[in-house]
Amino acid sequence: MQTDLQAEPHPTENQVIPNPWVQTLKNIFLPEFCLQCGVRLLTEENGFFCPTCWEFSPPIERPFCIQCGQPHQGEVGFGETRNFPCAPCRKNKPPAYTRIYSPARFDGPVAEAIRLFKFNGKPRLARPLGERMAAFAHQEMECETYDAIIPVPLHKIRLRHRGFNQAHLLAREILPAFPNAILDESLQRIRPTRVQSRLADEKARAANVVGAFAVPREQSFDTKTVLLIDDVVTTGETVAECATALRRAGAQRVDILCAALPSLYSTK
Numbered sequence: 689m690q691t692d693l694q695a696e697p698h699p700t701e702n703q704v705i706p707n708p709w710v711q712t713l714k715n716i717f718l719p720e721f722c723l724q725c726g727v728r729l730l731t732e733e734n735g736f737f738c739p740t741c742w743e744f745s746p747p748i749e750r751p752f753c754i755q756c757g758q759p760h761q762g763e764v765g766f767g768e769t770r771n772f773p774c775a776p777c778r779k780n781k782p783p784a785y786t787r788i789y790s791p792a793r794f795d796g797p798v799a800e801a802i803r804l805f806k807f808n809g810k811p812r813l814a815r816p817l818g819e820r821m822a823a824f825a826h827q828e829m830e831c832e833t834y835d836a837i838i839p840v841p842l843h844k845i846r847l848r849h850r851g852f853n854q855a856h857l858l859a860r861e862i863l864p865a866f867p868n869a870i871l872d873e874s875l876q877r878i879r880p881t882r883v884q885s886r887l888a889d890e891k892a893r894a895a896n897v898v899g900a901f902a903v904p905r906e907q908s909f910d911t912k913t914v915l916l917i918d919d920v921v922t923t924g925e926t927v928a929e930c931a932t933a934l935r936r937a938g939a940q941r942v943d944i945l946c947a948a949l950p951s952l953y954s955t956k
Contacts, residue, residue, distance in 0.1 A: 901929050
C-alpha cells in the first residue's frame with residue numbers, strides 16, 4: 689500500500705496553535721518535570737525532557753562507519769571528518785542493506801524516550817525523536833535520492849496490542865525531509881515474532897525473524913532506492929531481513945534510518 693505525500697498531509701498540519709494562557713494554567717496546576725534532571729517543563733515541545741537534557745543526549749558524530757553507522761572509537765577517528773568503514777564491516781559479509789544511519793546513541797534521554805514511546809504508550813515522543821532524525825538526515829544523507837520511506841512493520845497482533853507502530857509514526861515525522869519519497873507500507877510482517885530485545889544472543893535474534901517479512905507479489909520496487917525506518921537497530925537482524933524482502937521485490941538499494949544505535953564501544 690503506497691501513500692502519496694500529497695494525499696496524506698503531515699500530521700503537524702492543520703493542528704490548532706496552543707493558547708499560551710492554557711499552557712500557563714497547565715504549568716501552574718498540572719506541572720510536568722524533566723525525567724532526567726527534574727527541572728519544570730515550560731513548553732509542550734517535548735513533554736518529558738527539558739531542552740538542555742534533550743540537546744545533550746549523546747549524538748553520533750563524524751567519523752562513523754559507512755555501513756553499520758556506529759561511531760568510531762576516539763583513537764581510531766581522532767581528527768578525521770570523513771566517514772569510513774569499521775573493522776567488523778570490512779571483515780564481514782555485506783548485508784542486504786547498504787547503510788545504517790542514526791543521529792544518536794541509545795543512551796540518556798533518547799534511550800528513555802524510546803522506551804516510553806515504544807513500551808509505555810507515549811506516541812507524542814515520535815515528534816522530538818523524528819526531529820532529531822530529520823536534522824541528521826539533512827546534514828548527512830542525500831535526501832533527494834530516496835523514492836520510498838518504509839517503516840518496519842509490526843504483526844497485526846502486536847499492532848493491536850500496542851495501538852500504534854512506532855516506526856510508522858517516525859516515518860510520518862521525517863517524510864518532509866525527503867522531497868522525492870512517498871510513504872509506502874507494502875512491506876508486511878507475515879508471522880508474529882518475539883520481541884528482539886528480550887532474546888539473549890544474536891543467533892536467537894536472527895532465527896526469530898527469518899522469513900518474517902514479505903512484499904505482496906503485485907508490489908514492485910524495481911530500480912527504487914528505499915529508506916527503511918525503525919526506532920532502534922541492535923544486531924541488525926530485523927532490518928537485514930526486511931531489506932532482503934525489499935531486494936526480492938526489486939529494490940535497487942535499501943538504507944536504514946533509526947532513532948538510535950546502541951554503542952559498541954565505551955564512551956567513557
